[in-house]
Amino acid sequence: MIPLSWYLILSATLFSIGLMGFIIRRDLIVMLMCLEIMFNSVNVALASFSYYNSNLSGQIFVLFSIAIAACEAVIGLAIVLAIVRNTGINHSDEINNLRG
């Protein structure tokens, strides 16, 4: 049987890679993709806790997390589209005015 720590190390590795991508990439859409990677790694951790404690509440929290991630993707992509349409900028380090 695969031990619990392997799943947690998998989750930590994916979360670190997503965090690194979120910090170092310039494109706004790829930053949102890195957010999706981080959401998925946390979902793996919750599902593994649910499996190793034989308790189904972890899977329900994964369901809620997936729904919140869908909302986050919708709002984030709408904001990126509004920024690109209003200012023509799609890099995170070139946005320098607050009035749009």
Add this chain to the structure above:
Amino acid sequence: MNPIIEHAFFIYFFVSLCILSIAVIASKNIIHSAFSLLIFLLHIAAVFLFLNAEFLMIIQIIVYVGGVLALFIFAIMVMNLREELRHKRFVRFSFLGLAVSLIFFASLYIFLSNVKSNQNVLTYSDTNLLGKLLYSYYLLPFEILSLVLLIALIGGIIIAKKTPVDGDRR
């Protein structure tokens, strides 16, 4: 299941998930990173199947691959980023981000490397019990979640709506 085969499959998924998530970050073309994210999400669904969570695997494929990723590809097509290939990909101080994520991973690894787990695992996947739990004990968060989805839908339409062109708006 034979434990050697199980470990081999888990190591395959570990390595390929790491490679795919690095490919999402490092690829020049945005549409290539979107397709790397597609394969990544399918591998995450397979990891859910390892954990006896078949319903989560179905939800992962339907919501992420069918919804979120299609939304990403539509957004890339709407934004029409054709001159994007010449620009540089990373911010100026990208080694600092690398250092931050390495420190974060090291500090997580110290805690996670010797985690104890008990032996009575979830032996079969029970979608029936999951539905009963979702509609009895977690009923109020479920209803609140439906409201959150509705508000996100309306907010996304309002934010991304094309504003009327007049004098002072750009």
